[in-house]
Amino acid sequence: MRPRRRVFPRYLTTPYANQPPENAAGLPEEQLITLGRQAGAGDDFARCVHDGRYAGRTASVTDAASKAGVTATPTVKVNGTEIDRTPQALAAAVQAVQD
Known part of the structure; x- marks a missing residue:
């Protein structure tokens, strides 16, 4: 049996790569299990x-994200403020918090 720490990173990307169209039903259990088996x-x-x-x-x-105003994935917040989804914006926001 493989350790979980090696399976999870491989599994983590598969639902996103196989996700249904926006506003459609989520992946059925059997498909999630198949993707899990493919990841080990x-x-x-x-x-x-x-x-x-x-x-x-x-x-x-999901409820906490909705209450926090998250409406898209990915959403990046620093100190509760949503920032642009760029490395530069993240670095600038973190630096501003540290100053």
């Missing part, structure tokens, strides 16, 4: 998806 995840991952083990956490994060 095993039966524990499949059980986790079927059981909805982290569904509450996902809903909580």
Whole structure:
């Protein structure tokens, strides 16, 4: 069995690469499991998806993002202020917070 730390980075990119059109239903469980297996995840991952083990956490994060005014992915905020999605803007915002 592969350690999780090696599977997760590979899995993380696959849902984005296979995402349905905007405002469509999300990926079905079986497709998530297939993508997980392609990344090296095993039966524990499949059980986790079927059981909805982290569904509450996902809903909580989504709710918090909505309440914070997040309307797009990616959204980058520094000290609660949304910034442009560029390395330069991020560096400038972080520097401003440190000054």
